[in-house]
Amino acid sequence: xxxxxxxxxxxxxxxxxxxxxxxxxxxxxxxxxxxxxxxxxxxxxxxxxxxxxxxxxxxxxxxxxxxxxxxxxxxxxxxxxxxxxxxxxxxxxxxxxxxxxxxxxxxxxxxxxxxxxxxxxxxxxxxxxxxxxxxxxxxxxxxxxxxxxxxxxxxxxxxxxxxxxxxxxxxxxxxxxxxxxxxxxxxxxxxxxxxxxxxxxxxxxxxxxxxxxxxxxxxxxxxxxxxxxxxxxxxxxxxxxxxxxxxxxxxxxxxxxxxxxxxxxxxxxxxxxxxxxxxxxxxxxxxxxxxxxxxxxxxxxxxxxxxxxxxxxxxxxxxxxxxxxxxxxxxxxxxxxxxxxxxxxxxxxxxxxxxxxxxxxxxxxxxxxxxxxxxxxxxxxxxxxxxxxxxxxxxxxxxxxxxxxxxxxxxxxxxxxxxxx
Amino acid sequence: xxxxxxxxxxxxxxxxxxxxxxxxxxxxxxxxxxxxxxxxxxxxxxxxxxxxxxxxxxxxxxxxxxxxxxxxxxxxxxxxxxxxxxxxxxxxxxxxxxxxxxxxxxxxxxxxxxxxxxxx
Numbered sequence: 001x002x003x004x005x006x007x008x009x010x011x012x013x014x015x016x017x018x019x020x021x022x023x024x025x026x027x028x029x030x031x032x033x034x035x036x037x038x039x040x041x042x043x044x045x046x047x048x049x050x051x052x053x054x055x056x057x058x059x060x061x062x063x064x065x066x067x068x069x070x071x072x073x074x075x076x077x078x079x080x081x082x083x084x085x086x087x088x089x090x091x092x093x094x095x096x097x098x099x100x101x102x103x104x105x106x107x108x109x110x111x112x113x114x115x116x117x118x119x120x121x122x123x124x125x126x127x128x129x130x131x132x133x134x135x136x137x138x139x140x141x142x143x144x145x146x147x148x149x150x151x152x153x154x155x156x157x158x159x160x161x162x163x164x165x166x167x168x169x170x171x172x173x174x175x176x177x178x179x180x181x182x183x184x185x186x187x188x189x190x191x192x193x194x195x196x197x198x199x200x201x202x203x204x205x206x207x208x209x210x211x212x213x214x215x216x217x218x219x220x221x222x223x224x225x226x227x228x229x230x231x232x233x234x235x236x237x238x239x240x241x242x243x244x245x246x247x248x249x250x251x252x253x254x255x256x257x258x259x260x261x262x263x264x265x266x267x268x269x270x271x272x273x274x275x276x277x278x279x280x281x282x283x284x285x286x287x288x289x290x291x292x293x294x295x296x297x298x299x300x301x302x303x304x305x306x307x308x309x310x311x312x313x314x315x316x317x318x319x320x321x322x323x324x325x326x327x328x329x330x331x332x333x334x335x336x337x338x339x340x341x342x343x344x345x346x347x348x349x350x351x352x353x354x355x356x357x358x359x360x361x362x363x364x365x366x367x368x369x370x371x372x373x374x375x376x377x378x379x380x381x382x383x384x385x386x387x388x389x390x391x392x393x394x395x396x397x398x399x400x401x402x403x404x405x406x407x408x409x410x411x412x413x414x415x416x417x418x419x420x421x
Numbered sequence: 422x423x424x425x426x427x428x429x430x431x432x433x434x435x436x437x438x439x440x441x442x443x444x445x446x447x448x449x450x451x452x453x454x455x456x457x458x459x460x461x462x463x464x465x466x467x468x469x470x471x472x473x474x475x476x477x478x479x480x481x482x483x484x485x486x487x488x489x490x491x492x493x494x495x496x497x498x499x500x501x502x503x504x505x506x507x508x509x510x511x512x513x514x515x516x517x518x519x520x521x522x523x524x525x526x527x528x529x530x531x532x533x534x535x536x537x538x539x540x541x
Contacts, residue, residue, distance in 0.1 A: 063473055149485065152484045197435045
């Protein structure tokens with residue numbers, strides 16, 4: 001078997017992988033290798049042809065392919081090596097990456113550091129428990145997006161969408177523009193999982209109704225979808241009898257959440273966070289295996305690609321320091337980051353105080369829609385300060401920065417809690 | 422005097438705006454940046470959107486090339502523009518920023534490519 005080496009191996013050539021590679025390169029690492037399973041770099045951005053990307057990174061509004069192109073151009077100019085059509089099949093705790101492609105067959109790369117940037121995939125119908133037959137015409141929203149935008153095939157004419165995540169909302173507009181009739185978007189939760197701007201510009205602009213606290217209870221049709229029945233759900237998410245409504249349609253799109261794609265991560269025995277579905281990382285984005293870092297949607301699902309790029313650049317820089325430190329960083333003590341009332345998860349989950357530069361960016365999601373809340377940072381149970389927010393929702397990621405001074409002001413702190421106060 | 426409650430669509434923050442229309446005088450509250458004030462005023466006088474879609478490509482490595490209107494266009498022109506987009510075919514090679522349809526539907530705005538598509 002063909003064996004090779006690289007200082008930094010990046011699994012995935014989407015927005016996270018590209019930004020991580022560039023940052024590692026800028027930090028002085030030369031032997032970088034990106035492994036990408038698709039036939040082009042850019043990942044899912046290639047099919048996200050709508051605009052709204054890059055406001056933070058480039059201060060202008062770009063489409064997905066334009067955003068990707070800017071990073072791809074820089075990766076090519078920097079001479080960073082990448083292999084396309086290459087599937088990574090294994091990662092060992094010793095940082096040996098096993099991959100395969102048509103040219104090289106099965107091969108291994110011994111990596112100084114590894115950056116996991118595999119992204120996420122959509123929750124499929126099988127994971128939703130919708131009764132009914134399995135006719136043609138049921139697609140995840142992202143699959144439909146690829147059909148319409150990349151392959152040029154319309155999946156159907158009359159559409160019902162289950163789930164109001166951003167991809168579902170974007171596809172409601174896209175299908176409408178392409179001449180389909182989108183009859184309704186049903187959302188199980190009492191709030192939308194998507195950005196408010198997408199409710200306005202994708203649903204309201206086209207008079208597409210959004211039914212909150214509703215779900216699909218039956219799919220009619222044996223060969224092809226003929227219609228779906230939607231019912232209201234109660235507080236425990238059980239359908240309320242008598243609220244059923246039948247919608248005639250030939251297509252059902254599912255936009256019911258994204259799941260980080262972590263088979264490699266769990267295969268390597270890396271400690272996982274069951275809430276995010278991603279690895280547990282510290283403030284340098286290092287996982288439980290030294291020299292293996294994670295960033296982007298494989299770590300936790302982001303709302304904005306801009307934040308993915310920012311996080312991935314951080315992972316790239318930290319992977320570079322790991323390699324330069326001769327792969328021997330002694331992180332002796334960690335401060336655990338815990339969640340409290342109202343907060344579902346944080347990334348990172350622990351902080352290595354000696355590896356804090358200026359501050360620690362803690363990203364988190366809340367567990368419900370709240371108005372006028374204060375989010376507190378507590379050091380070993382003492383609330384040091386709080387940040388006020390007008391509205392928070394699970395669909396919009398929040399962040400808080402813990403300054404280095406604050407950490408030094410609490411020497412010996414074991415635990416930081418992020419919670420409503 | 423009329424007031425309208427809007428959600429700004431300029432960025433993911435989605436600020437809730439209150440637009441007060443008093444004849445010629447339009448005021449916007451609730452915005453956190455100047456872009457929000459502009460959006461509020463425009464939305465009640467001349468609502469505009471950027472249209473993104475994709476057109477078929479002849480002789481390219483990809484079947485379709487994504488496109489966008491180079492700037493925003495009047496909202497009521499969206500479906501006219503889509504009619505033109507559906508009938509348009511590009512020819513490979515296409516490069517980012519190439520004009521696919523000039524002055525689409527008389528809006529004065531060009532339809533441009535948002536991705537490179539190489540020739541087969």
